Amino acid sequence: MTCEKVAIIGAGPTGIASAVQLKRYGLEPFLFESDQAGGLVRNAWKIENYPGFPDGISGIELAGIMQKQLRKAGVLPIFQRVKKLTYHHDSEQFILQTDINNYRAGAVIVAAGTKAIRPNFVDRLPERINKRILSEVYPLLSIAEKRIIIIGAGDVGLDYTVNLAHANDVIVINRSECSQALPLLKNLADKSGRISIMSNTEVRDVVETSGGRLEMSLEREGELYQIEADYIVAAIGREPADDFIDDEFRRYENDLIECGRLYYAGDISNGIYRQVGIAVGDGLMAAMRVFRKLKERKQCI
Ligand SMILES: Cc1cc2nc3c(=O)[nH]c(=O)nc-3n(C[C@H](O)[C@H](O)[C@H](O)COP(=O)(O)OP(=O)(O)OC[C@H]3O[C@@H](n4cnc5c(N)ncnc54)[C@H](O)[C@@H]3O)c2cc1C
Secondary structure, eight states: OOOOOEEOOOOOOOHHHHHHHHHHOOOOOEOOSSOOTOOOGGOOOOOOSSSSSSBBOHHHHHHHHHHHHHHHHOOOOOOOOOOEEEETTTTTEEEEOOOOOOOESEEEEOOOOOOOOOOOGGGOOOHHHHTTTEEESGGGGEEEEESEEOOOHHHHHHHHHHHHHTTSSSEEEOSSSSSSSSSHHHHHHHHHHTTEEESSEEEEEEEEOTTEEEEEEETTTTTEEEEEEEEEOSSEEEEEEOTTOOOOHHHHHHHHHHHTSSOOOOOOOTOOOOOOHHHHHHHHHHHHHHHHHHHHHBBBB
16 A cells, blocks of 8 residues: 555554554554663563453563564564654655654654653763663663662552562662552562662762772761662653654644644653553554544545
């Protein structure tokens, strides 16, 4: 089928679902990914609420299955970060700018998910220290017998903790008295002999020791403490990953959404409702809407 090009930004569960559905219609979408296909799900310790896996499935395994499905559907992601998204009214085309090329598309599904909020103190740290302060855990899943500090005791912080504590000692820093995480995660953290949680504690600073480890200064009830670690993982919140959209684009994006050329789908647009099942459903719906609009505009023949 000859069709106007559709571009999808992000190959997490949302973008993968969109791409597979568009392929089923006979389209050849561009699927852009700045990292690896699978998205945020690669960090999840165990996903128990996505239908089809009665015993639950680790995030890394689920991402692997999704990558396989992409390959089987014949979708080859373009592993480039979209740096800027613009729309040219005269040609009715979007331009997706990457470091390597400019790509044109008649419709765009923005499925870029969320990005981590980084703690303030990282800005003034040298790069060699910053490299060991992460916001996701999948790069650490193969390490063992290290000490890791997790900042944040919400769902994501405790999920990261349980994921890493099978082979490492993990200290969780919690600003408040109680964790807001799922009871299931709290129970697992309580039972593990390798996890300690410091409540009512604020991070003050991080420096490098002469031995090359990270030393974190903490304050609890007016007292200062220092603890050493090999890695720090910050889980203090996430925000939409929309750096490639500027104010000018924002001025006319509602018109593009209304005329069915632009779609936001998945975590980037779902506020606190960030779950794989929702993301996949959103991705499918965006693809179905795109195709319907292309047919209405007689852009598919
Ligand atoms: C620790 C943890 C545990 C979780 N546990 C569960 C669970 O048990 N059950 C559940 O249902 N959900 C869980 N989730 C949530 C789930 O992972 C997300 O809801 C889901 O991954 C969202 O999919 P998405 O495709 O919208 O976004 P993402 O998965 O974030 O994917 C977005 C993709 O876009 C890419 N991207 C971003 N910007 C650009 C750009 N400019 N150019 C190109 N590519 C770009 C990113 O690299 C990423 O691959 C968990 C999340 C975390 C962090």
